[in-house]
Amino acid sequence: MATIYKPTEAIQLLRPITRRPICLQRKRAARVAFSTSQPARSTETSKGPPQPTRRAVTIANDSGAVRWSDLSLGEKASRTVQQSFNLSVVLVGIVMTCGVGFFLFTDVFSPDSKTAHFNRATTAIRAHPECQRLLGPGNEIAAHGEASWSRLARNRYLSSSTETDKWGTEHLRFRFYVEGPLGQGVAHVHLTKRPSQHEYEYHTLAVDVKGHQRIYLENADGKAGGKVAPKIFGARWW
CATH class of the missing domain: 1.20.5 (Single alpha-helices involved in coiled-coils or other helix-helix interfaces)
Structure with a gap:
């Protein structure tokens, strides 16, 4: 028996076929959109976390860490x-x-320093018999510089003067004080160094003790029997 053709039923049968490609197109578009956004995410993660901003370098906080x-x-x-x-x-x-x-x-520390000459003069005074007779035993004789309220300063300060005469001879003069159990005295030191010499030598080393005659340990002028160089044209040349 032949069926009767109904246009409305035929249209309903064809609708699912016409709708399917549209859904497939939407899914493909969604896949394409998903695939295109994926590289963007990967690029964002590849950059890593943002770097912290460094503190400005100034004169006070510069440590040299920044290149x-x-x-x-x-x-x-x-x-x-x-x-x-x-x-x-x-x-x-x-x-x-x-x-x-x-x-x-x-x-x-220099051999020609005032301290070195002071120590040598003190050693000579302690060993001299006449100084021991007037001041006391040598190991009990003390020597110091100018008097001061501070004992530390008194032991270090020496009254001295240095000059060079017209012949080129250097003169070093200083004085210090000596004390012993028997008395006190003042030591006078006069050292000279001629141009041909490299070290000072004693011109005068004397000790004055109150009430007694001056004691000469060294005397280039001959007051204690020393020899004096002759003068030529008014000056001693050696």
Whole structure:
């Protein structure tokens, strides 16, 4: 038996077929959109977390950790000022150290220093029989410089003078005080160094004790029997 053709039923049968490609197209578009967004996420994760901003370099907080090429113009100026100041401090320290070392050598450790001559003169006075008779035993004789309220300063300060005469001879004069259980005295030292000499030699080493005649340990003028060089044209040449 032949079926009757109904257009409405035929249209309903064809609707699912026409709708399916539209759904497939939407799914493909969604897949494409998903695939295109995936590389974007991967690029974001590859960059890593954002780097923290560093603190500005100044004269006070510069530690040298930041490279010179990474500094701005103002920061480079700050580092230059800081490094220049540090260098100047180091140079001042070196100069002061050298000055202190030079002073200690010339005034204390040098064989021609006042301290060295003071020690030699003190040793000679302690060993002299006449000084021992008027002052006391040699190991009990003390020597010191000018009187002061501080005993530490008194033991270090020596009244001295240095001059060079017209013949080029250097004269070093100083005095100090000696004390013993029997009495007190004042020691006078006069040293000379001619141009041909490298070390000082005694011209006068004498001790004055109150109430007694001056004691000469060294006397180049012959007051204690020493020999005096003859004068030529009004000057001694050796």
